[in-house]
Amino acid sequence: MKMKDLPEEDWFVNGHTACPGCGGATVVKIAMKVFGPDTITYFPANCLLVFGGTYPLNSFKVPYLHVLFENSAICAAGISRALKRLGKTDTSVVAFAGDGGTADIGIQALSGAAERNEDIIYVCYDNEAYMNTGIQRSGATPFGAWTTTTPVGSVEAGKGEYKKDIPRIMMAHDAPYVATATLGFIPDLLKKLEKAKNKKGCFRYLQIYAPCPPGWRMDASLGAKISKMVVDTGLWTLYEFEDGKMTINKKPKMTPVEEYTKLQGRFRHLTKENLAALQKYAEDKWRKDQALAEAYS
Amino acid sequence: MAERRIVTGNYAAAYGALLSRVEVIAAYPITPQTFIVEHVSEFVNDGKLDAEYMPVESEHSAMSACVAATATGVRSYTATSSQGLALMHEVLYVAAGLHLPIVMPVVNRTIAAPIGIWCEHNDTMAERDSGWLQCFCENNQEVLDMVVQAYKVAENTKVLLPVMVNLDAFILSHTVEPVEFPDQKDVDEFLPRYDPKHAYLRPKDPMVVGSFASPEYIQEFRYQTEESTQNAKEVIRQVNDEFAEKFGRDYGGAVEEYRMDDAEVALITLGTVSATTRDVVDELRDEGKSVGLVKMRWFRPYPTEIIRDIASRVKALGVYDRAMSFGTGGPSYMDTKSALYGHSTIPVLGFLAGLGGRDVMVKDIRLMFERTLEAAKKDRVEKEVTWIGTRGVQP
Structure with a gap:
């Protein structure tokens, strides 16, 4: 699907209350254009649940279910199994969860659903912290980032650990489809959403980089730019893992990470040593992802 | 013809699910409940029960799967005990709050600490304000009968609340007793297919199930749950009488x-x-x-x-x-x-x-x-x- 082929119609409609420049809302809007009307969605307790509409309002033209925070994958699987009983296997079942709901509290259910190869699409919109509760560190928060639980103090400043690599964990489950994407490369994103939609009857995982301007202390207009830069620096590799074969979709330019961090207040406090560590992380990650792609070629 | 067999309480609980033609089963083992989900898996693998069997990763997920499946519009089933029920705690409230008529046998087992596997009611008693209805059984016949009756009570449109069918650990779960197995045909007449009008997930008729709600609305939702709970008293009596009429066993209601x-x-x-x-x-x-x-x-x-x-x-x-x-x-x-x-x-x-x-x-x-x-x-x-x-x- 090309951008010009995207339908005019939205199934996640305007009127929702997301912040200006919300990456999560943009991911969901585009994804719903691709997934279309024959879709049932699930949201955990996240920003989307709140900005998507509070009772009796609603911004979705497809059904959605919310149960709790840590059970997105199993709830989507429960819907999918029930649909099988009802003979409605064409309907896409899609969970939209953030990185906290995926990498931390939701990883048990996610792992179980992947292992059982449940017929669902799991979209993690990764804004690299618990944003709904007010910017707390998650397993997917990058090294050095300020959050409200990794404050910049006189002894410690920012997150001391590196980002948990969930797509790699999903690959270790031999999930039939795993892909990473960002809002900086829309044709690539559309291709992956479409593949996920059309690859029926199996477990599909997408991790989509989703800037959060208030959480990242960043100008709301910079989402697309930052979503390109994260790939250019090597901090985020665009790839697909399909039926055991991994393909890297874009070779990073290896732009210095400082070009990326300096646009975001969450990295403002980073020292030269911190930046060197993050630079090394980006280089290591690119090296490891290449090696993985080679191993899974 | 109804058949008389010598079975454990766990088998009776599993057979009640078969007779109720449950469509999605979420299963996770815990002593002394484990045999229930084992028996149900045997029914499914032997082709006696046509259903989706989900061997999930925790009791939290088991109840989540039941909530999602029932919200989609099919009859679901799981069973647990003790710590498993405690792990389900937050999901139980969602099942009741969304008015999803799930039925779950709970083999009453002591909650740690000290860890033990034998009978105590402190697992289900901790859930008495969750909005679930709860019945307790005296023998294995009652266990089987109450699984079937529980679906009938739960799915009544005046009730629409989930039900725990409680049976004492080992005293019933692992003890054999003679039990009369009703005919499938009779149970089908007694318990028709689940066909929800209040909560379902259908793309052609979209509905939000589980919306975020403000103080402007939540109190009314709570009141509705109270009304349903009160309505259940009369429905329990009706279902008891209808069951007695059809199967010849009158338990006296509540x-x-x-x-x-x-x-x-x-x-x-x-x-x-x-x-x-x-x-x-x-x-x-x-x-x-x-x-x-x-x-x-x-x-x-x-x-x-x-x-x-x-x-x-x-x-x-x-x-x-x-x-x-x-x-x-x-x-x-x-x-x-x-x-x-x-x-x-x-x-x-x-x-x-x-x-x-x-x-x-x-x-x-x-x-x-x-x-x-x-x-x-x-x-x-x-x-x-x-x-x-x-x-x-x-x-």
């Missing part, structure tokens, strides 16, 4: 009274202790003592009106609990007192015994009756809560 016609005192029981109490009542009657049994079958909704009526006919009530609400008394004892306050001044005594799976003996129940008869005679309560059979504690 409460069964045994030898209560002219009883001076009664003991209120939950679970398998009811069976031992029947014998003790017979013995005491032979000795000329005017005692009776009040077998509480449905603990939620609490049968307030029935208990008030019983209290108006006796001089004192004893209440047996297999769980403790620390600092106060057993939950059934507290609910009895609460129901009677302002309506009755008879003495009400609480008894604790059999915690952690310790056997409750005939002599223990005799002691409960003796104390209750004494209180009736003196018309006062000298000791509110009595722990029976506790090392170093005088009962």
